[in-house]
Amino acid sequence: TCPPKVRVVEVGPRDGLQNEKAIIPIGTKVALIEALVASGLTSIEAGSFVSTKWVPQMADTAELLGLLPARPGVRYPVLVPNLRGLEQALATCRVEEIAVFGAASEAFSRRNINCSIDESLRRFEPVVSSAREHGLRVRGYVSCVLGCPYEGEVDAAVVARVAAALTGMGCYEVSLGDTIGTGTPLKARRMVEAVVAKVPVEHLALHFHDTYGQALANIFACLELGVTVIDSAVAGLGGCPYASGATGNVATEDVVYMLHGMGIDTGLDLARLCEAGAMISTALGRAGASRVAQAFHAA
Ligand code: HMG
Ligand code: MG
Numbered sequence: 001t002c003p004p005k006v007r008v009v010e011v012g013p014r015d016g017l018q019n020e021k022a023i024i025p026i027g028t029k030v031a032l033i034e035a036l037v038a039s040g041l042t043s044i045e046a047g048s049f050v051s052t053k054w055v056p057q058m059a060d061t062a063e064l065l066g067l068l069p070a071r072p073g074v075r076y077p078v079l080v081p082n083l084r085g086l087e088q089a090l091a092t093c094r095v096e097e098i099a100v101f102g103a104a105s106e107a108f109s110r111r112n113i114n115c116s117i118d119e120s121l122r123r124f125e126p127v128v129s130s131a132r133e134h135g136l137r138v139r140g141y142v143s144c145v146l147g148c149p150y151e152g153e154v155d156a157a158v159v160a161r162v163a164a165a166l167t168g169m170g171c172y173e174v175s176l177g178d179t180i181g182t183g184t185p186l187k188a189r190r191m192v193e194a195v196v197a198k199v200p201v202e203h204l205a206l207h208f209h210d211t212y213g214q215a216l217a218n219i220f221a222c223l224e225l226g227v228t229v230i231d232s233a234v235a236g237l238g239g240c241p242y243a244s245g246a247t248g249n250v251a252t253e254d255v256v257y258m259l260h261g262m263g264i265d266t267g268l269d270l271a272r273l274c275e276a277g278a279m280i281s282t283a284l285g286r287a288g289a290s291r292v293a294q295a296f297h298a299a
Contacts, residue, residue, distance in 0.1 A: 003228045005265045007043070008252060009175070009205060010036050012280070014045040014079060015249055016237025018057050020284070026060050028283045030067045035276035036234060037074055040268040041252075045099070048079035049088040065092045077139060081113050086127050090134055098131050099175075100124040101141040102166065104159040105148035108179070112143065117158075121165050128170045140166030140174045141207065145191055146183030146218075156194035164198040173203050175231055178218065181211025181247065185221035192222045205229035208250050210236060210289070215250035216258055223264075230255055235277035236289030251290035253277055271296070 013033055017024060036044050046068065047061030061078060068076055077097035080086050089095045102120045103109040109117050128138045144151075145159045163174045176195065178188070188208075195204060206222050206229070208215040219230060236251035253273050259266050274293045281288035288294075 002223045002262060002264060003226060004263075005228065006223075006259055007229045008041065008255060008266055008268060009043045009045065009229060009231045010041045010234060010252055011045040011207070011231050011249060012036070012233035012235065012237045012252070014047055014058070015231075016233040016235075016280075018048065018055050019238060020057055023057060024283070026064055026067065028280070029060070029064055032234075032276060032280045032283075033068055033076070035272070035279050037069055037071060038269075039272035039276055040266075042074050042267075043097075044074070044076055046076040046078060048081075049085035050079060050081050062088060062092045065094045068094060070094065075137075077137075079141075080127060080131075082123055083127055083130070086131055089131075089136075095136065097137040097139060098127075099139040099141055100127055100166070100171070101143065102162050103143040103148075103179075104154050104162050105144040105151045107150035108144045108148050111150065117162060121162070121169075124166070125169050132170050138171050139205075140171035141177055142166070142174060143177040143179045145176045146178040146187060147180055149180050156191045159191055160195045160198045163195050163204070167199050167203055171203075173205055173229065174199060175205040175207040175229075177207040177231075178209055178215075181209035181215065183208065183218050184214055185217045188218040189221040189225060192225050192227065196225065201226045202228070205231055207231035209238070209248065210250045211247045216254060219250065219255065220258070230259075234273060234288075234290075235281050235293065237280065248289050251277070251288070251292070253290040253292040253296070257292040 048058045052059040080098040142162045232252040232255045233249035234252045236248035238248040274296045277288045
């Protein structure tokens, strides 16, 4: 049975835009986030404090955070890979939550954050504890949970081990990322079952990419296990700079349409989400990837 209510975590402004080659004007990012807030989203991942050489698109994160609307109950989490990133996050206003990001594949970990899985976990520990001492909430990501662009198959036991390590060090939630979108429903369910053996399902989120068109089916398969948090990106924005072939995140509009159709409450306004997706698609000069938004605009 599926949960009655799901929390949607919008990752478009970070995961979606980080891959864009042309630097997007900061005003466009602010307008996108304002439109997302207007749709009812309360958790909007806004940027990252990572090497600006590695991911130039996120170089304006500190400035962007200063321009975002302060709304009670609305959080703008940012990715932080190390203590230096945490310092930058603490120096800005409006950061109440950070996310550390690891992987279930050694090769991806090295390409993405330049260290092994175990090194990354050792690196995250002081970041998580210091962030919590400063009153921040910390989320953890595990990438490549259903496949790796360099190693292929990924062992669910490794996903479970990394997820357990992240919750053990104080992450309130661990988001399971199918970074390259190769997962299929039964595999996704078995992976989540392996994780649930070590981390209570209340602490898990699904972060699925739609590269192979499987994301909604995968989400449905895992909802039945009791997962209540889903990451998505409006207009299906995105990809990952260190995972070639990774196209967008599952579109928020598509996730919300499916959930509402199943009688699951999200607290979100689908029409406004479609407007936010249309706005950023126009700004990027291309059609959005959400099928629901296309149908919505045609109707
Ligand atoms: P490194 O080379 O091991 O670290 O990189 P370093 O300490 O030697 O620093 C290298 C350079 O980065 C230096 O600059 C540092 O100053 C700078 P240089 O001396 O060469 O001019 N630097 C920083 N700059 C800004 N902020 C910082 C910072 N730290 C160092 N915090 C590092 C390690 C992690 C920094 C690097 O690999 C990096 O920035 N990686 C970013 C990777 C990234 O952002 N990937 C995309 C997000 S993950 C994702 O999308 C997947 C996810 O969505 C889940 C899913 O889909 O499955 C989360
Ligand atoms: Mg992602």
